[in-house]
Every structure is written in structure tokens, then in C-alpha cells.
Amino acid sequence: YEVGAVPSSPRRIQVVAHRGASRDAPEHTLAAYRKAIEDGADALECDVRLTADGHLVCVHDRRVNRTSNGRGAVSALELADLAALDFGSWKEDPYESPDREADPAELSAVLTLERLLELVTDAGRRVDLAIETKHPTRWAGQVEERLLTLLRRFGLDRPEPAAEDDERPRVRVMSFSGRSLRRIQVAAPALPTVFLMNYLLPRYRDGRLPAGSHIAGPGIRILRSHPGYVARSHRAGHRVHVWTVDEPADVELCVRLGVDAIITNRPRQVLAQLGR
Numbered sequence: 090y091e092v093g094a095v096p097s098s099p100r101r102i103q104v105v106a107h108r109g110a111s112r113d114a115p116e117h118t119l120a121a122y123r124k125a126i127e128d129g130a131d132a133l134e135c136d137v138r139l140t141a142d143g144h145l146v147c148v149h150d151r152r153v154n155r156t157s158n159g160r161g162a163v164s165a166l167e168l169a170d171l172a173a174l175d176f177g178s179w180k181e182d183p184y185e186s187p188d189r190e191a192d193p194a195e196l197s198a199v200l201t202l203e204r205l206l207e208l209v210t211d212a213g214r215r216v217d218l219a220i221e222t223k224h225p226t227r228w229a230g231q232v233e234e235r236l237l238t239l240l241r242r243f244g245l246d247r248p249e250p251a252a253e254d255d256e257r258p259r260v261r262v263m264s265f266s267g268r269s270l271r272r273i274q275v276a277a278p279a280l281p282t283v284f285l286m287n288y289l290l291p292r293y294r295d296g297r298l299p300a301g302s303h304i305a306g307p308g309i310r311i312l313r314s315h316p317g318y319v320a321r322s323h324r325a326g327h328r329v330h331v332w333t334v335d336e337p338a339d340v341e342l343c344v345r346l347g348v349d350a351i352i353t354n355r356p357r358q359v360l361a362q363l364g365r
């Protein structure tokens with residue numbers, strides 16, 4: 090995985106399961122990630138937050154209110170508090186695997202990043218991981234520090250040059266915060282970073298990225314209104330990973346524009362549309 094290198098054609102679009110197969114199973118649960126792996130996703134996306142006692146957990150919102158039966162900010166709760174909550178029951182009609190009995194704990198327990206790293210490491214095939222740091226500025230570098238400590242323990246902070254049959258997961262770090270990505274880049278220069286964008290600010294329209302960022306991460310809305318952005322990014326030497334792409338017309342747009350990764354809540358449907 091050469092940082093900054095644009096892949097040679099023919100392009101194989103990487104399909105990334107956003108919060109796991111989160112259309113079918115409760116987001117960020119082990120069940121959602123197992124389903125994504127079963128579906129054939131090339132990579133998994135997760136958001137990470139720091140608990141009050143310093144654990145990285147996979148939770149999107151600042152508070153646990155939407156996705157659990159508890160209340161309060163993740164940063165104010167300890168891992169043991171989160172472990173006592175149900176992160177699955179809010180989801181209506183979660184899928185049932187035809188192949189195996191669903192483990193109720195996997196559908197409802199809070200997921201630590203450590204457990205997710207174990208899952209991708211033992212997947213039996215190469216499954217990459219795109220880890221997004223949430224609210225990193227508030228913690229003055231602690232999120233990145235803990236993240237890198239954990240990645241180092243798994244030997245995942247320095248992706249080796251890719252051999253096609255190498256099954257080890259490749260990790261990349263994503264953020265809306267350029268500052269967070271710079272911290273990662275300084276401490277772990279070999280780790281690819283993805284700069285997420287909600288809007289295309291004028292200073293990035295030509296495909297440039299802030300220092301410390303290697304890959305562009307535009308929201309799909311950006312590509313609808315700036316379809317030339319993908320080609321400009323490629324010319325500037327950056328891959329393009331697009332989120333969150335759930336509609337067939339958007340998948341088609343991504344294919345036409347030649348993006349490098351599609352981040353989706355519905356990996357199975359997107360893979361089918363890509364003929365895989």
C-alpha cells in the first residue's frame with residue numbers, strides 16, 4: 090500500500106462496510122462487522138472514541154443515547170458502564186444469518202477497537218480497516234496516541250508493501266480533522282491517512298489536500314456537484330474514497346468517475362452492482 094500512489098488501471102474499487110453492514114445489523118456491533126465480512130466487503134469502517142478510563146470504543150455519536158439503552162457522553166463513561174448497555178435493541182428487524190445462530194452478545198455489546206482488530210486479523214482473508222478518529226481535538230492527541238499504541242501491538246502501524254496474496258489487514262486512519270491526521274502522520278509516517286470532507290472548500294478544489302493527508306475522502310454530495318474532482322485528485326496523486334454511497338445511481342456515478350473506494354452501509358448490494 091504505497092502512500093499517495095494512485096493505483097494503475099484496471100481499477101478495482103474497494104468496497105468498505107460503513108460501521109459494518111449497518112443497514113442489516115446494529116451499527117458498530119461485532120454482528121454488523123461479521124456480516125460485512127460474510128458479504129465480501131474488502132474493508133470495514135469504524136468510528137473511535139475514548140472512554141473516561143482510556144479505552145477506544147467503536148461509537149459514532151458523542152453520546153450513547155441513539156444507539157443504546159443508556160444516556161450520556163462516551164467520554165464521561167467507563168468501559169464497564171458501556172459494557173452494561175444494550176447497543177442492539179434500538180435497531181428494528183436486525184438480520185438473521187442463515188449460516189449460524191446469532192450470538193445475542195455480538196448483536197448488542199459495545200465493541201472495543203481491540204476486539205475489532207482481532208476480528209480483522211483472524212478473518213481468514215485480507216480485510217482492511219478504515220478507522221475514523223472522532224472529536225480528536227478535545228483530547229489533545231490522546232485518541233491518536235492510544236490508537237497508535239494499539240496498532241503497534243497488532244503490528245498494523247506499518248503496512249508492508251502489498252503482495253497480492255498477503256492476507257494481513259491494512260489499516261488507514263480517517264478524520265474530518267486535518268490536525269488529527271497530521272498527528273498520525275508525524276508519529277506513524279507509513280500509515281495512510283484519509284482527509285474527510287463534507288464540503289469542498291475552494292482551497293482543495295484542485296485536488297490538493299492538507300499536509301499529513303494522503304487520500305481524499307469526499308462525501309458523495311461533493312461528487313454530485315463537482316464530478317471533475319476525482320480526476321483532479323488523481324492528477325494531484327491522491328486516491329479518492331467516497332462516503333456514504335447507498336443508492337445505485339450514486340454507485341454508478343462512482344464507477345463512472347473512477348473512485349478508488351466506496352464506503353457503504355450496504356456492502357452486499359454494492360458488490361452485486363459491481364458484479365462481484
Ligand code: G3P
Pocket residue numbers: 107134136149221263285332333352
Ligand atoms: O466514512 C466516512 C464517514 O463515516 C464520515 O461520516 O458521520 O458517518 O462518520 P460519519
Ligand code: CA
Pocket residue numbers: 134135136221
Ligand atoms: Ca465514520
